[in-house]
Amino acid sequence: MTANREPTFRESVDLMFNRAVALMDLSPGLEEKIRVCNATYTVRFGVRLRGQIQTFTGYRSVHSEHMEPVKGGIRYAMAVNQDEVEALAALMTYKCALVEVPFGGSKGGLRIDPREWEEHELEQITRRFAYELIKRDLIHPAQNVPAPDMGTGEREMAWIADQYKRMATTDINYRACVTGKPVNGGGIQGRTEATGRGVQYALQEFFRHPGDIAAAGLSGTLEGKRVVVQGLGNVGYHAAKFLSEEDGCKIIAIVERDGALISDEGLEVEAVRGWIARHGGVSGYPEGTYVSDGAKVLEADCDILIPAALEGVIHLGNAARIRAPLIIEAANGPVTAGADEILRQKGTVIIPDMYANAGGVTVSYFEWVKNLSHIRFGRIGRRQEEARHQLIVNELERLSADRGLGWTLSPGFKEKYLRGAGELELVRSGLDDTMRTAYQSMREIWHGREDVTDLRTAAYMVAISRVAASYRAMGL
Ligand code: NAD
Numbered sequence: 001m002t003a004n005r006e007p008t009f010r011e012s013v014d015l016m017f018n019r020a021v022a023l024m025d026l027s028p029g030l031e032e033k034i035r036v037c038n039a040t041y042t043v044r045f046g047v048r049l050r051g052q053i054q055t056f057t058g059y060r061s062v063h064s065e066h067m068e069p070v071k072g073g074i075r076y077a078m079a080v081n082q083d084e085v086e087a088l089a090a091l092m093t094y095k096c097a098l099v100e101v102p103f104g105g106s107k108g109g110l111r112i113d114p115r116e117w118e119e120h121e122l123e124q125i126t127r128r129f130a131y132e133l134i135k136r137d138l139i140h141p142a143q144n145v146p147a148p149d150m151g152t153g154e155r156e157m158a159w160i161a162d163q164y165k166r167m168a169t170t171d172i173n174y175r176a177c178v179t180g181k182p183v184n185g186g187g188i189q190g191r192t193e194a195t196g197r198g199v200q201y202a203l204q205e206f207f208r209h210p211g212d213i214a215a216a217g218l219s220g221t222l223e224g225k226r227v228v229v230q231g232l233g234n235v236g237y238h239a240a241k242f243l244s245e246e247d248g249c250k251i252i253a254i255v256e257r258d259g260a261l262i263s264d265e266g267l268e269v270e271a272v273r274g275w276i277a278r279h280g281g282v283s284g285y286p287e288g289t290y291v292s293d294g295a296k297v298l299e300a301d302c303d304i305l306i307p308a309a310l311e312g313v314i315h316l317g318n319a320a321r322i323r324a325p326l327i328i329e330a331a332n333g334p335v336t337a338g339a340d341e342i343l344r345q346k347g348t349v350i351i352p353d354m355y356a357n358a359g360g361v362t363v364s365y366f367e368w369v370k371n372l373s374h375i376r377f378g379r380i381g382r383r384q385e386e387a388r389h390q391l392i393v394n395e396l397e398r399l400s401a402d403r404g405l406g407w408t409l410s411p412g413f414k415e416k417y418l419r420g421a422g423e424l425e426l427v428r429s430g431l432d433d434t435m436r437t438a439y440q441s442m443r444e445i446w447h448g449r450e451d452v453t454d455l456r457t458a459a460y461m462v463a464i465s466r467v468a469a470s471y472r473a474m475g476l
Contacts, residue, residue: 026464038065058110060144067103076114145176154180158181175371255297261288302323311334316338318339366427443458
């Protein structure tokens with residue numbers, strides 16, 4: 001990279017990787033083995049639509065198979081290309097290692113604008129793409145398990161699962177071939193919200209550490225923090241919704257494709273989401289001020305900036321003007337390597353993508369385990385847990401009555417305490433634990449080593465050392 005050329009997404013990931021390995025003690029051979037992308041499959045296939053054969057280009061990239069299956073979303077966007085898919089696959093390897101999810105890294109993409117096609121056409125295209133990948137074991141419960149990403153959701157995942165079932169008719173574990181499926185199609189409660197929920201848990205964990213809050217030049221709790229969100233899709237919507245409804249944050253701006261909405265009083269996330277669904281964008285929304293140059297709003301004065309749309313939105317051209325003291329990368333790769341350097345020098349704290357948006361893959365892991373075990377979480381133990389709690393409550397009430405103590409339990413206690421955890425509560429609990437533990441592993445390096453001054457380098461170091469450990473365990 002020259003001083004003023006913006007690196008590509010993959011170059012950015014490599015530069016960040018190199019910065020971390022320079023501080024580690026890996027043999028050059030192992031370092032190279034971890035960095036390189038193992039394989040990328042490119043497919044061009046035709047589908048007869050609207051009276052003619054339409055040709056589509058898709059990719060599935062496998063970055064590292066130190067653990068299998070490999071895992072990573074499938075993205076539908078016109079900007080999809082090999083460089084991007086490989087960068088995203090690499091990030092998946094590091095992300096899984098950081099949050100201790102036992103998968104290697106992969107990613108897929110289809111060059112398509114999903115908004116240009118009818119639902120039945122998208123189904124045909126998705127099934128055909130899935131067919132090409134399944135044929136080569138690039139979708140397989142034991143080898144390669146996709147998930148939703150930009151432009152795809154549970155509908156596409158359900159088509160993929162069904163396509164796999166048609167082709168692998170005797171595979172009892174067929175449902176584990178893809179995650180992010182609808183709950184009534186083998187999915188898991190809490191998967192759709194998982195990435196946004198993980199962003200919330202990540203911020204909650206950050207705000208448990210006064211030293212970290214101070215490092216970002218902030219103080220207090222999440223309550224009242226002024227937040228700018230870019231992209232009100234799956235990730236951005238859930239993150240903004242939970243942070244505003246449950247943690248008291250104020251969403252002072254929402255940046256979308258067609259511009260941005262700004263309101264110092266705070267925007268109602270649910271209402272804006274509904275407006276976008278009906279009108280295709282934010283313009284015309286009755287509350288707040290509409291600004292057509294959305295990108296400029298990333299530079300707004302706020303406490304927390306959440307880029308949750310696409311990569312490369314904070315770059316050499318605008319990094320110096322970004323005023324948020326804390327950025328949490330809900331999207332993958334929203335800050336280029338060049339911008340990262342500028343922001344670090346300014347003292348901006350960045351909670352890196354590989355950690356911040358790991359909620360999706362974490363709950364995907366839970367879904368995969370559920371599919372392989374063929375049983376919903378909580379089904380065996382829930383009533384037993386309730387019965388044991390009931391015993392304690394009965395005993396307390398008996399003691400109080402026998403001894404005339406007049407004890408009364410606080411209102412609502414009994415109901416809350418007696419209820420055994422269902423699947424959604426267990427999923428959220430597992431996700432919260434994962435986000436806390438992973439943050440602490442990054443934090444130990446961030447604060448424990450003088451030569452590490454940012455969370456991203458710390459995250460790469462944790463992840464790379466874990467991948468290296470599993471290669472060493474294989475005798476490499
Ligand atoms: P999505 O398609 O549901 O949402 C993307 C949103 O960004 C849409 O609302 C879209 O209109 C908006 N957008 C597109 N271009 C924009 C622009 N130029 N300016 C402002 N807004 C724009 O996608 P998603 O699943 O929410 O993914 C968003 C990011 O999060 C991606 O980087 C993806 O890789 C990452 N991610 C997603 C998941 C997941 O579980 N879905 C998991 C991990 C990471």
